[in-house]
Amino acid sequence: MVLPNPDTPLYNHPLPEIENWLLDLGCQQDRKQLNCWNIERPTWQAELCLDVEDLSIRYLKAGEG
Template sequence: MQPSDTPLYNHPLPDIESWLSSHGCQQDPANLNNWTLERSAWRAELVLDIDSIVVSYHTVGADSRDVQRSFKYSLSRRDLEEVIFAGP
């Protein structure tokens, strides 16, 4: 795998999939670009879009609303780990 400070767009897809799996994400077998992540305090769906990872955190916040964020592949893997897996 590339160094963690390498932009995600420089990682081959199998490495990105392995990285997501190593963080507890589960790939949707029917839609291979969709992933889910369960944590004790929140749940998220990740979509590997054309130029970004779109993360939808479900039922979070004081009013239990969904929160959606988009992170460009130009961010490093380390930066993405810090923002995605820390939660909403």
Template structure:
């Protein structure tokens, strides 16, 4: 399966392609709640939630005082923009 060009809005990607993209970024899918994904990097970790109109990211204990940081990105953004926003960390 080949992904569309990086400048394609995420809403133009079929769900299997979004799932493939998340796997390529190192994410693992929750076995019971398939719309939840997890990402562990060396210096941070995140939970990713595929909502109906946006992708939501929660960076675990990434705030100044150890609180979680949550961000949401509309599917109308390009895959490249979302990738830069999510996978470079909190």
């Protein structure tokens, strides 16, 4: 799934499209906090949380550097 132009503010993207995009990237939705998503890659892990006006990303494990 491709989202609209990356210059478009996040809040202009429909939530179902954002959620489908995150699923396509291999993210897993947190069952207790539905606005948060987890993603794992071989060298790092992160938690993404979507709020009304913000997107926060917290790296849980990151490789060297």
